[in-house]
Amino acid sequence: MPALSIFSTHPLHPQVTDSLSALGDYTVASAPTPEAILAESRCAELIVVRAPIPPEVIERESGLRALVRHGAGLDMIPVDIATRAGVLVANVPGANAVTVAEHAIWSALALLRRYPEVNRDLRDNGWSAGRAHADAGRELSGKTMGVLGMGNVGRQIARIAHNGFAMKVISHTRRPGSMPEEVQAVTFSELLETSDILVLCCPLTDETRGLIGARALQSMRQGAILINVARGPVVVEEALQNALESGRLGGAAIDVFDTQPLPRGHAFFDLPNVILTPHMAGITEESMLRMGEGVVTEARLIAEGELPVQLVNPDAVARYRARFA
Template identity: 40%
Template sequence: MTTRVLVPQPIAPAGLEVLREAGLETRELDTTDAAELRQAIVDCSGVLVRTAPLPADVLSAAPGLEVVSRHGVGLDAIDTGYCRDHGIRVTFAPESNTVTVAEHTIGLMTAITKNLRTVDAATRAGDFGARSRSYGIELDGKTLGVVGLGRIGRLVAQKARLGFGMRLLGYDAYLPEDAGPEGVHRCALEELLASSDVVTVHVPFTPGSRHVIDAAGLRSMKRAAYLVNCSRGGTVDEAALIDALRDGHLAGAGLDVFETEPLPAGHPLTALDNVLLTPHMAAHSTEALDRMAAHAAEGIVDVLGGREPRWPADRPPVGHRPG
């Protein structure tokens, strides 16, 4: 009997090779449409998902579904409650994109504090005089506040400390007090926001983290501070951020994620000169895409082979199998 794995969106060949070498048949699409997904998933035992949403009404169309594996880290598009209740294992790829996202974060931080977007546009327009008007700041000795001290947040902190000589503050609601990374002073979120020259956000999007940086938090930040967000758009109050950028309370922001994606045409953020925008692609290096595809595929192969996956995003009761 053929065991099928649905791959709703294109992935790197490395992931497909892992699945096929394990004797699994792949059904490859390029869609996020719920109706198409419901039709395609019906006879599948696994799903390797990128950004396609997998709500209960899609998952329930596959009575033999055993595993959903996330191509990346965030699980907010997967109905993990349904999976838990129906014995469907959920795996992800938390070690695949850490380096790439951390590097993207450092890149955004450097670009916005040096006004690179503004001076690039001026130079292209023939305005060489921008060199005497658009000054950046040095990061050396400045304070970086890291909200979320998981793999990515820790690596960003390390690179900022060793590469730029920055002072580090860290906030994490779940990490034990004695488990903070080297060189990071753990503190309350309020202290971090009020004391940091740059704040970078690295928390998963959950009901508890929605607008973890809210309007009051943004206004409590230093005047002329900077914000970087490479986690999820909903972790920052976007409307309040726009206001703080418009009136100059914040000097700038580097954003890879947004509350609505794709970013709608004519969105207020696109009209702001003090914002650098990238299209939710912090994890999209060639190396990370290969790792994400392969690691997500390995999770499916493990579960369907009766083995505990290397990167489980769940831990259901022993012996709980699909009905």
């Protein structure tokens, strides 16, 4: 099997690092920044993607064979440019779906039981101050879970919510015919109006960018919970801030943001009914290994001259084969 020159935008699981190193020359970016990726990815034949890839990398690297996403979302890869250049793009869908789903359920439980406020006041003001929030806590069981997007993550959320908490699960998705049996398909308006907890796990597209703005937030139930494990730009941040400050929403768990890292001093840091996490909903030791193993599988196939299993741009194949005949 010919050796590959492999470049990763981030460090990976140790077992994955060993497996990729066995396939050829393996290097990791000194920082996951556009500048470092652009400067340090020279002569790469395969790039493992966990950070946005500058289009210049694809245009510059004549020997680049493939971009393999360490995860599912493709917004970090300029797929159209890769396709035109004859560069294969693959991903690892579903490998961290249960991880993201567990994060969403944990976030919902914490917000309903007012954990951010309890934790703050218990530490700062003592036992009685923390305990005073208990009477306003709410249970997850029996409530309506709304899911925007019923892909791998949405299905795992639905499974846990329905089977574990006896929740009614509703969803709005592009493919309502593929809905799990326990999930009711609804319109977008119905999703907003009837969800006690609304989880965003849709891809970022032209249609979903800014979808959750002032009008959508105003349509949600008074005191509802919003959880975003999709992409930051799906939500209009200023509108969400206003909805939280006004009390329209009961709380929010936000894992993804317009600007990442989230700038110090951002207004979200001052809101008491918000859980903030640094784009880590899909990251655990187990999920990192599963996603990495998927990357290794695709890298081996590419090294052997085969196409990846999870190829997302088949239109690139003819050009790819012409380049590496």
